[in-house]
Amino acid sequence: MAYVVDFENVSTEGLESSPVAEALAGLRANEARYFKNKYDHVFTVEPASQAQDDVAYVHRILQEERDLVIASRPLEATQFEVDGIRWTYVFYESGLAINVLWTLDDGGKRAVGFKLSDGMDVPAELADRFKFARQKSKLAGTIRGSFFVIKGEY
Numbered sequence: 001m002a003y004v005v006d007f008e009n010v011s012t013e014g015l016e017s018s019p020v021a022e023a024l025a026g027l028r029a030n031e032a033r034y035f036k037n038k039y040d041h042v043f044t045v046e047p048a049s050q051a052q053d054d055v056a057y058v059h060r061i062l063q064e065e066r067d068l069v070i071a072s073r074p075l076e077a078t079q080f081e082v083d084g085i086r087w088t089y090v091f092y093e094s095g096l097a098i099n100v101l102w103t104l105d106d107g108g109k110r111a112v113g114f115k116l117s118d119g120m121d122v123p124a125e126l127a128d129r130f131k132f133a134r135q136k137s138k139l140a141g142t143i144r145g146s147f148f149v150i151k152g153e154y
Contacts, residue, residue: 001046002044003045005031005032006029010022010029011025012024014045014047014075017075017093018093019120020120023095023119023120024091024095026137027115027117027118028045028097029139029140030140030143031043039082039083044080045076045077046076047075048074048075048090051077055077055090057079057088058100058112060154061100061112061154066148068125069125071094071124072092072094073092075091075092076090084105085101085103086100088100096116096120097115097117098114099112100112100150110149111147111150112150113145113146114132114145114146115144115145118140118141118142122144132144133146
């Protein structure tokens with residue numbers, strides 16, 4: 001069942017099994033606030049078991065672009081299009097959030113972003129491969145993020 005993410009009353013609904021559920025919920029709410037403020041888009045997620053195509057899409061890009069396999073279990077996912085950009089998000093039990101930004105016009109931006117919830121360790125599969133910048137958020141505490149540009153067509 002789809003869940004509309006509320007960034008005013010942050011809830012851990014759907015994320016309860018995460019050891020950093022509160023921080024992950026804050027990170028998810030931070031993303032919801034961004035899309036509401038920038039695009040007037042309501043950020044809705046569904047259980048990963050109901051969004052298997054979205055999870056597979058993200059995992060395929062990670063595998064083919066960087067030979068990456070995420071060890072943590074996906075909890076929730078979403079895919080939507082705003083302002084000519086397709087966004088796909090997967091939120092993992094470890095506290096990791098991955099998004100794929102894909103501008104639909106030829107030659108547009110195409111990238112994978114990683115965000116780490118406050119209090120989680122950098123996953124081993126990412127540790128030696130990416131440097132993470134810090135960002136403060138009222139909803140999520142300290143978010144650490146990194147990204148890479150997508151070269152292929154997906």
